[in-house]
Amino acid sequence: MEEYFPGGGGIQYLKVSLSNAVLDKIKSAENMKGITFLDLSHTNIRDINFLNKYSDLEILYLDDNEIEDVSLLSYLTRLKKISLRYNNIKLIDKSFFQLEVIRKSDNISTIVFGNPLIKPPIEIIEQGLASIFSYFKQIEDQGTERLYEAKMIIVGEPGAGKTTLMKKMCNPKYEVPQEEYETVGIEVCSEYKFIFKNAEYRVNIWDFGGQPIQYFLHQFFLTCDTIYVLLADDRRELTNFDYWFKIIKLLGKNYKNDVQSPVIVVLNERNCKTITSFNRNLYRENFPEIAQNMKEFSVDFAFQEDKRFINMIDEINRKIACIEVVNKEIPNKWKELRTLIMENQYKNYIKYDNEYVELCNQCGISDEYEQKEIAQYFHTIGIILYFEHDPFLGEFLFLEPNWLLKGTYLIFSDEELKKQNGKFTKDWINNKWSENGYSLIQRKILLNLLTNSKFDLCYQLKGSEQYLITSLIRDIKPQIIWPDTDLYFRIQYPFLPKGIISRLIVRMNEDIKDNLIWGKGLLIERGPVQALITEEEDRNTGGKILNIKIKGQGIYKQWILLDIRKEIISIHKNTFPNIKYNELLGCICSKCIKAPEPRFYNYSDLLGFIENKRKTIECYSSGENVSLAALFQSAFREDEDYRILKNEGMVILNPSIVNVNQINNPNLDHSENHLASKFPPYLKFLKYLRPKFYNRITYLIVITGIGLFSKPIWFSAINSIVKTKYEITLIDERTDTVLGLMLIIVSLFYNLISKYIENKYDKR
Ligand SMILES: Nc1nc2c(ncn2[C@@H]2O[C@H](COP(=O)(O)OP(=O)(O)OP(=O)(O)O)[C@@H](O)[C@H]2O)c(=O)[nH]1
Ligand SMILES: [Mg+2]
Structure with missing residues (x-):
């Protein structure tokens, strides 16, 4: 040892x-x-x-x-x-x-x-x-027990058999119907129960409508700490496995503890004919995290007592019983509260402040924090919907989610609205809902669901009574005259879930130029700059990219880019905390700047180079050595906003790296470069001192001067400070008045000249 x-x-x-x-x-x-x-x-x-x-x-x-x-x-x-x-x-x-x-x-x-x-x-x-x-x-006070309750989510293409599976699980005698019935929104059934290791489990099954128009719902209602059943249908062999695996990977993982929800893939046979298009090895390879806890079954629901159906259900049960949150120990009173809430289930919702809190009090749960925690927990296991962070929707607990989703879907699937390119007035939408039996408060809640900021579904058009649902905007790119791009930026995604562009349109609606928006893009304008943001296929990786092209002069370019990135990152953070993406920055070498498309550098690679004190990077397209500082400065600003972005979890650049090398910036026009080249050492010196120079050194020297000039008694004290700090030797007491005057005049004069030159430089 x-x-x-x-x-x-x-x-x-x-x-x-x-x-x-x-x-x-x-x-x-x-x-x-x-x-x-x-x-x-x-x-x-x-x-x-x-x-x-x-x-x-x-x-x-x-x-x-x-x-x-x-x-x-x-x-x-x-x-x-x-x-x-x-x-x-x-x-x-x-x-x-x-x-x-x-x-x-x-x-x-x-x-x-x-x-x-x-x-x-x-x-x-x-x-x-x-x-x-x-x-x-x-x-300690209450004792604990387990609720043994879970949420199960069934997803898959339209007509794949999702509703059939849900009904069969809740009622084994259910017979597969002949005719097709399309699910609108989400149907929830809470009747499925099973016994596992002597405990009785209850499952809230959420069956999602498979029509693609309903995909926008996924971002809000696919959750973690649950089990996913992905149904594939062999009749049409249309199952978009890729989409489903990616969305489950994205939304089915609890990013707080890194636990991915289990997945059961069901290949739903018709007349015992198996599905052929599921390349299991490929998915196992590409989604190892999901594959770890995934099982596949081929089943035909039309066959009663099919052994394979029983095996599949056994596996579903086993996986549900292993979900952590399902086995969570909860105080006894929570169970009591659950029963009380369920007694209200005939209501569509209860108000948080009076009704829910009252129920809590009846169970002896008076702590506000605990009340909130229970609401969150019941949301996780699928008993209720609770939009905790929304100021308006957070006032309710939704006991029956269907009417909410049906009310929203009624609007999203409206043919008249589609013809209007997603535009509606409050009167129109209120009429529509009231014709379909929605009460005043229900209409208010629904309108809030559509217009509130959490979901970014719609916004009010400038100076108009009209609202616009952005996901209904036709995907026809309008004619846009776009000569040259001054700044290229890209966000590259292996998987881009539906809805980021339409959400970005909502968030940036104030800046949209001439209504130039379409399904996959938008044009925004702010002051002298414009930005064109488009969703495109990434030819290199097979994924998707958000392409951001900016044109215009001065620092507005960097401002607008910063704002776009802030919005996109906030969408990621709010809805897709697990999303993977790369940020890419366009090259600014003399060849790339003129090319129709520049070479792109990976932003985090560049940061790594800077950390390793590299000054330049070689552009493989032109062979030119590009200054890293200039490259960064072409796209990013160097102020307070960086700190905000850093808090948002974005990597940032240390502004001082840019600053010192400012004179190398090829984006400065010729006269600026000329001026800069005349004063490089001086400017560097000033940059180094600033802002301390004006405040501290000048101040100190002037004070010293005044001290010497008027009150020699200060002499020795000041002398000692100046001597030790700046190693200036003062001559003797008799010269103090002259020396004081000299110090004042020289330092003020120096201050004046430096300000003048710096201002002149800055203005350019
Ligand atoms: N023979 C047979 N037919 C099935 C099976 N599963 C579903 N079907 C048929 O397919 C139709 C559609 O099934 P649903 O369960 O409603 O499909 P879904 O996935 O809920 O469809 P959406 O709600 O539109 O997304 C059913 O009405 C049945 O006619 C099966 O296992 N065997
Ligand atoms: Mg269905």
Whole structure:
């Protein structure tokens, strides 16, 4: 052991660079008192009980391991810092939160981030200590049990047999109908129950209409912590497996704990003829995360007692029983509340503030946070719909989602509206709903669902009574005169879910130029710049790209790009937190700038180059060395907005890199370059000093001057400051008046000239 812990009890610090052998020694060490720092991140350890010998530990890093049980940590009472990110911790005892190191932490959730926590749930931990202890208290007071309730989502092409499967699961005697019946919106059935390991599970089955016009619903209603049944129909062999796998990967994964919902692929046979178009190996290869927890079945629902149907149902049951949230321990009172809510199910919705809170109070649940948490939990397991973050919709709990979806679908599928290219007035839409039996408050809720900002479905046209549903805009690209592009930017997606362009149109509607919008693009204008944003096929990767072309002068280009990226990133964040994308920046070398399409650089690669202190990159198209700083400066601004973007999770560039190299910017016109080349060292110097120069040095020198000039008593004090800080030797007391005057005049004059030159440079 000595080689690792030289000096025995005398050492206080241990940073381990670990081989298995070293790790074994650390684990088997006898008495490790005196060690205060231990970093065992990325070592694949599972069991940390050996740490009981390290009772003096103050700093302990255990990130990226396989740890499940952290109860031992309660013995490490001297800890001042601990990190347990990305382990496999599901349950944490109350004693852990009583540790001083946890109690004093500003943000406990960062310590345990990336763990599949069930108890306490991460949402509770994020709320801080008070909520955590209140959670434990509730459990102690009330006792807990499991609800054994889950949500199952059936998706697939129209007519694939989704509704048939749902009905068959809820009623085994159900006979497959002869005629076709198309599901509109989503139908929910809560009658399916099964027994697994002595527990009775209840499943809320959500059956989605398969018509492509309903795909926009997916972004709002496909959720994680559920099971997906993907139905493929062999009659038409039209199943778009690619779309379904991608959307399930995107929306079916809980990004908080990285758990992907299980998937059952059902190849629905007709007359025992199997589907031929499902290339299972390809999907297993391309979607390994889904494949891990996926099973396939070929079944014909028309055959009663088909053994394969029974096998499929068994597997569905088994997978449901393994979903974490389904086995979550909840306080007894929550179950009582569930029953009370269900008694209201004949109502379409209940109001959060009075009705729901009242039901909570009846069950003795008075804590506001707990009430909210229950609503979120019931939303996850599919009992209700609760739009937690929406100021208007969040006032309701929707007990019956169908009327909401049917009301929306009624509008989206309206032929008259399609002819109007998605434009409607409030009167028109209210009439439409009231003709179909919707009450005043229902109409209000529906209109809010359409127009509220969470969903970006529609917006009010400028200076008009009309609204526009952007996903109904015809996909006919209007004639656009677009001469040259000054700035090229792209976002490249392996999978682009439906709706990003139409949502972007809603978000940027204030800037749309001359109504130039279509299904796959928009043209926006702000001041002297225009931006053309289009959704296109990516010929290189087979995926999709959002192409952003900007033309115009000055920094407005960078502004508009920044705003477009902000909106797109916010759409990602709100609806598709798992989405994968690359940002690409167009080259600015002399050849690319004139070419119809430039070479594109991967934005994050460029950031890597800058970090490695590279100054240029070679354009493979022209062979020119392009200044990285100039490349960045062509597209990005360097101010406060960067910080905002950084908070949004975007990588940014350190502005100083751009600044110093400003004179190399080929985007400056000739006269600017000329001016810049005249003063490079001076400008660099000024840039270095600014803004400190004006504020600090001038100020200090002028004050010194005044001091010397008027009150020699200051002399010695100022002398000592100036001497030590700036190594200027003042001559003697007799010269102080002259010296003071000189300092004042020279520094003010210098200040004046620098301001003049800098302003002149900046204006250009
Ligand atoms: N023989 C046979 N016919 C089936 C089977 N599954 C579905 N069908 C037929 O296909 C029709 C459509 O099935 P649905 O279950 O309504 O299809 P869906 O996927 O819900 O369709 P949408 O709601 O339009 O998306 C049914 O009415 C049946 O006639 C099956 O397993 N065997
Ligand atoms: Mg159906």
